[in-house]
Amino acid sequence: MKEKTTNLLVIGGGPGGYVAAIRAAQLGIATVLVEGDRLGGTCLNIGCIPSKALIHVGDQYESATHFAGDSPLGIRAAKPSLDLVQAQRWKDGIVGKLTGGVEALLRKNGVEVVKGWARIVDGKTVEVAQGAGGNVLRVRCEHLLLATGSQPVELPGLPFGGKVMSSTEALAQQELPRHLVVLGAGYIGLELAMAYRKMGADVTVVEAAGRILPAYDEELTRAVHQSLKRLAITLHLNARAEGLTNDGEGVRVRSGHADEFVLPADRVLVAVGRVPRTQGFGLESLQLEMKGRSVRIDEQCRTSMRNVWAIGDVAGEPMLAHRAMAQGEVAAEVIAGHKRRFAPMAIPAVCFTDPEVAVAGLSPDEAEAQGIATVVSSFPFAANGRAMTLESTQGFVRVVARKDTHQILGWQAVGRGVSELSTAFSYAIEMGARLEDVAAIVHAHPGLGEAVQETALRALGHALHI
Incomplete structure (x- = not known):
């Protein structure tokens, strides 16, 4: 058995793992990264990036179909057709460029990448x-960093x-499903449901909760619900899938205490959540302190074992690529002896539905639950000139601030392109901005960002454009 020694060993080459490895190498730490599949992890290969590519395909196809009819813009076009195989090639090309870029960055910074599946023997x-x-390579290390990510939840009866697939298979379909049943109305389920509906599939969504996107407050999700109706996506709330029919041609669903009914389906997407990947690589040998299904860490990404670290999805919620990246940087710098901690005031989250939903910081209900007196204000995109020129006046921006000091605690938005506002939301919260600060900043006109300024102005009682 061959052996190798290094200072830092990173298990997992996803967003958190590769960022940690690069930063550690920049700081002069000898680093080995082990990845059994493809660099870039779930996000680049079978998650964030490919899903947004297919969402774009769906949006463009819907636009082309719109222009084949009567358009108020005066554009007339022939009825479009969709080549899903070519769309997948385009998507895969983007993924290939990004994963190739990650490999080049690791190489440039002196990180040694070992292709293979890791099994932990002990903490070193x-x-x-x-x-x-x-062939087995034994790697001995001073520091061990776990960045193993997460995996989709499987339903017992499905x-x-x-024909039953996770989001991984849903992002690689070569043929458009005739009848797609999506189990779960969270952000993954709805993003893909809308994309496939826009591409022409009949789509039905089944959700066990009483409303869609249950992790977001209802005022934000109302516009998304309306969009589901516009797209003719059938929605069953308070309903659970029991399994496939005997002939495999449909899904058995039970709604509340009602009788069971069947939904026709040639593809079934199970999108009911993700769980940390903690099995299959010997993690149990370390006997780390756990927090539910995830590894418990402190604000420096330390686990309960000295010199064993964990970042990203394996360390629990929120399971977001940008959180993993930030933690990877922190962990690398702490290992290098720097004084760092991971204690953000806000981690933005975006749901790429139609319309998009973006949040950062505290919602009004969360602030109230903490006993904070707040001022809450919103500004509709119906009063925003740029939104009008984009034919996207649906939605609003909302701010939550302390009543006494006007310090901004949270932002929420729903509407076209609000994902790009999430950065401004985070800046305002992290830098301790007050309503007066945002209101006084000169915002470019025309732009969706003006709604951010107008929301602050309205909270202060002197909005200009409503």
């Missing part, structure tokens, strides 16, 4: 199975395989 030793020949 990992064995990596390489290739099909049974295991993955055949």
Whole structure:
């Protein structure tokens, strides 16, 4: 058995793992990164990036279909057709460029990448199975960083395989499903449901809760619900899938205490959440302190074992690529002896539905639950000139600020392109901005960002354009 020694060993080459490895190498730490599949992890390969690519395909196809009829813009076009195989090639090209870029960055910064599947022997030793020949590389390290990510939740009566798929398979379909049933109305389920509906599939969504996007407050999700109706996506709330029919041609669903009914389906997407990946690589040998299904860490990404670190999805919610990246940087710098901690005032989250939903910081209900007296104000995109020129006046921006000091605690928005406002939301919260600060900043005109300024102005009682 071959052996190798390094200062830092990173297990997992996703957003958190590769960022941690690069930053550590920049700081002069000898670093080895082990990845069994493709660099870039879930986000670049089978998550964030490919899903946004297919959402764009759906949006463009819907626009082209719109122009084949009567358009108020005066544009007339022939009825479009969709080549899903070519769309997948385009999507895969983007993924390839990004993952190739990650590989080049790791190489440029001196990170040694080991392709293979890691198994932890102890806190200082990992064995990596390489290739099909049974070759094993033993790596000894001073610091071990876990960045193993997460995996989709499987339903007991609907295991993955055949026509039942996770988001991974849903992002790689070569043929458009005739009848797609989506189980779960969270952000993954709704993003893909809307994309496939815009591409022409009949789509039905089944959600166990009483409303869509249950992690967001209802005022934000109302516009998304209306969009589901506009797109003719059938929605069953307070309903659960029991399994496939005997002939495999449909999904058995039970709604409340009502009788069971069947939804026709040639593809079933199970999108009911993700869980930390903690099995299959010997993590149990470390006997780390856990927090539910995730590894418990402190604000420096330390686990309960000295010199064993964890970042990203394996360390629990929120399971967001940008959180993993930020934690990766913090962990690398702490290992290098720097004084760092991961204690953001806000981590933005975006749901790329139609319309988009973006949040950062505290919602009105969360602030109230903490006993904070607040001022809450919103500004509609119906009064925003740029939104009008984009034919996207649906939605609003909302701010939550302390009543006494006007310090901004949270932002929420729903509307076209609000994902791009999330950065401004985070800046305002992290830098301790007050309503007066945002109101006094000169915002470019015309732009969706003007709604951010107008929201602050309205909270102060002197909005200009409403």
